[in-house]
Amino acid sequence: MKKPTARDAIVKTAARLFYKQGYSNTGINQIIEEAGVAKSTLYQRFRSKEDLLMTYLDTTGSANISALTNAASTATNPKDKLLAIFDYLQERTTQPEFHGCHFLNLVYEMPEGEERARIEIKKQKDNVRTLFAQILKPIHQEQLADEIYILFEGALIGHKTHHDTWPIQSAKNTISKLL
Template sequence: MKKKPIREIVLRTASRLFYQQGYSNTGINQIVEEAGIAKSSLYQHFRTKEDLLMAYLEDTGAQTTAALRKAADRHEQPRDRMLAIFNYLEELLKQPEFYGCRFLNIVYEMPHDNDRVRERIKVQKDTVRQLFTEILTPIQKEHLADEFYTLFEGALIGNKVHNAHWPIVSATNTLKRLL
């Protein structure tokens, strides 16, 4: 069996901890201990904790985009593609290990002036907006992309605040009415 590279072990461990307990509540010593590595090994790959956070955001961003595209690409019609994304989100929200949107969780923890992290999160969120625009363009409804993006984000926030399923149901029902 091939051993995983240390960078991957560190990133997977940090990703799990950042998501489960938050960036601020996760210390370098905990990451090192749970990854089973020497602290110097971590610093060979990530100069700072924020560098590790940036790798986490980039990695999880790619995974999120791929999952949304995969859900949409199972369908041909734009309406069905949009509904598939919202259905994917609904299934995600039902999972017991769902602790909220990884990007929103981090942005809430960041000081307002941490432009580096906020810009990385904005890139990811703009990728979702662009995906919606891309899906809606063939039916000349691209002007609704920001409205659907707001519904999508609102469902994530509503779920986190209320710890309930109704925000995604409401968002999906609104999407159906608008399309």
């Protein structure tokens, strides 16, 4: 097995810390210490904490859309594909390491003017909307993608607020009624 590079260690550590304790509450010195690298090593690979954040958002976004696509692939028809995504979400939220949506957690703590991160978060969220539209295309219901997306986001926020899966189940019930 290939030994992780210093860059990999930095990204993995930053991702864990940004997700668990937030971007604003994570300092470069903590990332350096927990990744076991020198400050110069970090700055050779990332010009700034924001550059590290952008890598985190891109990596997490790719993993997220892949997981949602894989969940959808377990079903054969559009309705069941969407419900499978929400089943995946429900299962994911019961895991102890789940601390909410990576992107929603960050967007709420980003101050005005942090447009680079907001643009990347929007891109990742638009990828989810696009996935829903692709799933609905075979039944000519792409126009429902935004409604499904709002249910998805609402389920994430509801879970974060209530620490319960009922918002996800409620979203699934609504999808069943829509389709």
